[in-house]
Amino acid sequence: MQNRQIILKSRPVGRPTADNFELKEIEIPTPAEGELLLKALYISVDPYMRGRMSDAKSYVEPFQVGEPINGGAVAEVTESRHPDFSAGDVVVSRPLAWQEYQTVPATSVQKVDKDSVPLSYYLGILGMTGLTAYFGLLDIGQPKKGETVVVSGAAGAVGTAVGQIAKIHGCRVVGIAGSEEKLRYLKDELHFDEVINYRTEKDMEQAIARTSPDGVDIYFDNVGGEISDAVMANINKFARISICGQISLYNATSVPTGPRIQTTILKKSALMKGFIISDYAERLPEGMAKLVEWVKEGKLKNRETVIKGFEKLPEAFIGLFDGVNTGKLVVETK
Amino acid sequence: MQNRQIILKSRPVGRPTADNFELKEIEIPTPAEGELLLKALYISVDPYMRGRMSDAKSYVEPFQVGEPINGGAVAEVTESRHPDFSAGDVVVSRPLAWQEYQTVPATSVQKVDKDSVPLSYYLGILGMTGLTAYFGLLDIGQPKKGETVVVSGAAGAVGTAVGQIAKIHGCRVVGIAGSEEKLRYLKDELHFDEVINYRTEKDMEQAIARTSPDGVDIYFDNVGGEISDAVMANINKFARISICGQISLYNATSVPTGPRIQTTILKKSALMKGFIISDYAERLPEGMAKLVEWVKEGKLKNRETVIKGFEKLPEAFIGLFDGVNTGKLVVETK
Numbered sequence: 001m002q003n004r005q006i007i008l009k010s011r012p013v014g015r016p017t018a019d020n021f022e023l024k025e026i027e028i029p030t031p032a033e034g035e036l037l038l039k040a041l042y043i044s045v046d047p048y049m050r051g052r053m054s055d056a057k058s059y060v061e062p063f064q065v066g067e068p069i070n071g072g073a074v075a076e077v078t079e080s081r082h083p084d085f086s087a088g089d090v091v092v093s094r095p096l097a098w099q100e101y102q103t104v105p106a107t108s109v110q111k112v113d114k115d116s117v118p119l120s121y122y123l124g125i126l127g128m129t130g131l132t133a134y135f136g137l138l139d140i141g142q143p144k145k146g147e148t149v150v151v152s153g154a155a156g157a158v159g160t161a162v163g164q165i166a167k168i169h170g171c172r173v174v175g176i177a178g179s180e181e182k183l184r185y186l187k188d189e190l191h192f193d194e195v196i197n198y199r200t201e202k203d204m205e206q207a208i209a210r211t212s213p214d215g216v217d218i219y220f221d222n223v224g225g226e227i228s229d230a231v232m233a234n235i236n237k238f239a240r241i242s243i244c245g246q247i248s249l250y251n252a253t254s255v256p257t258g259p260r261i262q263t264t265i266l267k268k269s270a271l272m273k274g275f276i277i278s279d280y281a282e283r284l285p286e287g288m289a290k291l292v293e294w295v296k297e298g299k300l301k302n303r304e305t306v307i308k309g310f311e312k313l314p315e316a317f318i319g320l321f322d323g324v325n326t327g328k329l330v331v332e333t334k
Numbered sequence: 335m336q337n338r339q340i341i342l343k344s345r346p347v348g349r350p351t352a353d354n355f356e357l358k359e360i361e362i363p364t365p366a367e368g369e370l371l372l373k374a375l376y377i378s379v380d381p382y383m384r385g386r387m388s389d390a391k392s393y394v395e396p397f398q399v400g401e402p403i404n405g406g407a408v409a410e411v412t413e414s415r416h417p418d419f420s421a422g423d424v425v426v427s428r429p430l431a432w433q434e435y436q437t438v439p440a441t442s443v444q445k446v447d448k449d450s451v452p453l454s455y456y457l458g459i460l461g462m463t464g465l466t467a468y469f470g471l472l473d474i475g476q477p478k479k480g481e482t483v484v485v486s487g488a489a490g491a492v493g494t495a496v497g498q499i500a501k502i503h504g505c506r507v508v509g510i511a512g513s514e515e516k517l518r519y520l521k522d523e524l525h526f527d528e529v530i531n532y533r534t535e536k537d538m539e540q541a542i543a544r545t546s547p548d549g550v551d552i553y554f555d556n557v558g559g560e561i562s563d564a565v566m567a568n569i570n571k572f573a574r575i576s577i578c579g580q581i582s583l584y585n586a587t588s589v590p591t592g593p594r595i596q597t598t599i600l601k602k603s604a605l606m607k608g609f610i611i612s613d614y615a616e617r618l619p620e621g622m623a624k625l626v627e628w629v630k631e632g633k634l635k636n637r638e639t640v641i642k643g644f645e646k647l648p649e650a651f652i653g654l655f656d657g658v659n660t661g662k663l664v665v666e667t668k
Contacts, residue, residue, distance in 0.1 A: 221596065246597050262562065273604070
């Protein structure tokens with residue numbers, strides 16, 4: 001039985017390439033007392049990982065060159081040396097190395113119900129992205145019925161959850177995404193009120209004005225850059241801007257510049273807040289309970305793109321920056 | 335008993351002169367039902383009034399030629415035809431004409447405590463600038479003991495109040511201003527912990543780092559632009575940025591650009607909020623009560639220059655442009 005891992009071979013400069021990664025064969029480790037041997041089933045591939053591949057100081061530690069990448073994953077217990085777990089149990093763990101088999105302390109994982117929902121949901125709508133949407137929209141955005149919510153990166157894992165949760169709260173939802181297929185999905189399946197294709201739209205500022213005739217009350221920002229400039233030009237008095245991601249800028253090799261937004265924030269008495277899901281660590285059970293409830297009621301759909309094959313992890317990650325995915329991007333290891 | 339007013343006789347071109355004003359004697363009016371007859375006690379003289387003397391479109395209406403100038407004032411009720419007011423009450427009103435006696439609707443004024451603080455303070459630290467500092471710092475900044483507060487435009491009316499209120503809350507205060515005389519005042523009289531002269535400082539980002547070795551928890555921004563870039567480069571996780579003004583950008587003829595700050599706001603889980611004092615209209619009495627308390631306790635100082643004589647108003651106003659005043663300039667009518 002082989003065991004493989006994917007290590008960070010070199011730090012990307014600008015857009016990551018296949019050369020930045022290396023697939024290595026290693027031994028399958030043996031669990032010590034209190035540990036579990038896990039086999040990864042589904043591995044999460046996320047834009048924020050690009051930041052960790054740089055050496056720059058950030059809100060999370062950088063990955064180490066020569067060490068495996070790590071992140072969220074769903075795994076099966078293949079051998080347990082802890083009384084609370086048995087072979088065949090399924091757990092979620094964060095972080096888990098990009099590695100087929102690995103040992104972890106049993107205390108670092110959380111057992112999940114393996115029969116009620118597809119296991120990959122724990123990396124999507126019931127995972128960090130669903131919780132990120134939940135707190136970023138509800139705690140920072142404070143949506144009120146009838147308000148207009150604009151979400152960029154709308155077809156992404158967080159974006160689709162944001163739009164659906166905003167609809168649950170009676171808001172008018174405008175989604176911005178980069179392909180007609182994504183827009184159709186947002187409109188037809190998730191019932192977004194308006195959608196904008198930022199790749200084909202000639203004038204984004206006018207597109208926001210056209211689709212948000214009463215102005216923008218909440219902007220959930222996953223992308224940053226010029227798309228955000230266009231939204232900011234249309235915000236209402238007392239608007240709330242939840243900064244969840246800035247994917248359009250992550251590959252920038254110098255400090256990105258743009259219009260100074262403080263003047264707009266001042267004139268509109270607007271609130272802008274950045275966050276990371278760990279800011280809400282103490283409130284995660286509350287969020288999870290609500291998300292599960294909405295999934296059961298059929299109010300919240302999980303959209304995912306599953307790429308098969310452990311060795312496809314680097315390719316899947318690089319593809320994020322080309323928008324290959326609709327919804328959560330996960331790699332199924334088999 | 336005479337009544338006098340000062341009218342705008344002609345619009346100044348360049349620096350105002352005495353010829354632009356005229357002192358006129360008029361009748362003392364009689365209050366109608368629901369009105370008060372007021373006698374002006376202290377009249378505010380402000381640089382912004384120069385703009386209103388021109389015919390140019392602005393955010394406030396221009397003064398009319400042949401009509402009295404108007405602005406903030408403290409006045410005594412000499413006759414009341416409203417049940418909530420009695421002769422002898424002192425009120426603040428904005429705007430009030432540059433006129434010794436006038437009638438106003440009782441609903442347009444606010445009664446103030448006339449015994450515990452000097453009445454001119456209601457045009458300074460206990461006026462709109464003090465309240466602006468109060469809400470912008472406390473509601474948005476949420477200062478905690480031991481935190482570092484940086485304030486730009488620190489020697490201005492709002493900035494001096496911000497620094498003093500931050501000190502009352504046990505914060506470490508760093509003030510940014512543009513002259514050595516101002517810095518001395520902030521340090522020696524208002525007990526700011528650190529001061530920075532942005533005109534002579536070579537590297538503002540390093541200057542902030544040097545004077546805020548533990549990073550910046552709260553930034554009260556009056557100026558915007560490059561000074562703010564330097565502060566933003568030094569903010570802490572969970573920093574709060576209160577956007578009160580952007581004076582460095584007001585004369586810009588095209589959209590000012592600069593580093594995109596959303597990335598910083600995201601990485602630091604920071605909060606940025608713009609505001610104008612009218613956002614807090616319902617909470618003004620609460621703020622005023624606290625400010626009065628601190629003034630009485632000697633914790634909050636008001637800096638002012640008082641010129642005596644109603645007829646000196648034009649001369650006082652013209653003197654603004656020669657820097658006759660230190661702190662708030664007011665005219666005492668008697």
